Amino acid sequence: MADAWKEAMELAEKTARRAGEVVCAALQVERSVMTKSCSVDLVTQTDQQVEQLIIQSVRDKFPMHRFIGEESVAAGEPCVLSDEPTWIIDPIDGTTNFVHAFPFVAISIGFSVNKQMEFGVVFSCLEDKMYTARRGGGAFCNGERLQVSSQEDIQQAMVCTEFGSSRDPEVVEKIFCSLRAVLSIPTHGVRGAGTAAINMCLVASGCVEAYYEIGIHVWDIAAGALLVTEAGGVLMDVQGGPVDLMSRRVLAANSPALAERLLQEIHSFCPIRDDAA
Ligand code: IPD
DSSP: OTTHHHHHHHHHHHHHHHHHHHHHHHHOOOOEEEESSSSSSEEHHHHHHHHHHHHHHHHHHTTTTTEEEEEHHHHOOOOOOOSSSSEEEEEEHHHHHHHOOOOOOOEEEEEEEEEEEEEEEEETTTTEEEEEEEEETTTEEETTEOEEEEEEEEGGEEEEEEEOOOOOHHHHHHHHHHHHHHTTOOOSSEEOOOOOHHHHHHHHHSSSSEEESSSSOHHHHHHHHHHHHHHHOOETTTSSOOOTTTTTTTEEEEEEHHHHHTTTTTTOOOOOOOTOO
16 A cells, blocks of 8 residues: 655655755854753754754645644744644754754654654764654664664663753752662663754664653654654653653653663653643
């Protein structure tokens, strides 16, 4: 049977590559940095320019499709996931990395229909790695099939997480409590690429066994979520149960057993949901 979203996925890949060229070029010149929710929540003109480029390219081909874009939401657009075909866009995942030229930044494009992710594209443009996943069709990096790690012993595992952009002392305390607990299991180590999308691709690639974060947004994880499940991994909420992409909480792991073990160490909290009115 023909793939109903083949053309859309090809467009996503093509547009992510074009966006990557813009991001790489912008790294060669000075970046003008602005702030959003707080002094460490950064945005640049390139984030805004790239989001417009992606939205315009999609609109030209699919005028009826909807969008949830990081910078459009910041500008006041609603963040609502309906049953309609919806493109969920993070023009630069890892904006702080981008500002500092720390070499991990990604263009993340997820596509959902009936609230189910159909495909995900994450382009790690400085590494020139194009990660793609199609629901039921597997996950790939530069055309090579991805498979999560088979390591189920948490003491042999490496885990990704991030500090996020909240500096609220209570939030920082919980993040550090979780970090101490995860390190002290003991695990082999804890890492963070500075981009949720790439962290999820690292789970999908089998380089790390798990990634968890509280405080991310739907555009950071929509595409990466499909990469993880299509590579054989699992997604959960940090308190257990199914993940809710709007809840700003995610645990991605190679297996249910390892995910359940990590859940015991995570000090959870509830940020304001992405779809809160
Ligand atoms: C951020 C990155 C970072 C994560 C933050 C995200 P942005 O996305 O994914 O790794 O810790 O929670 O907001 O702002 O660079 O698109």
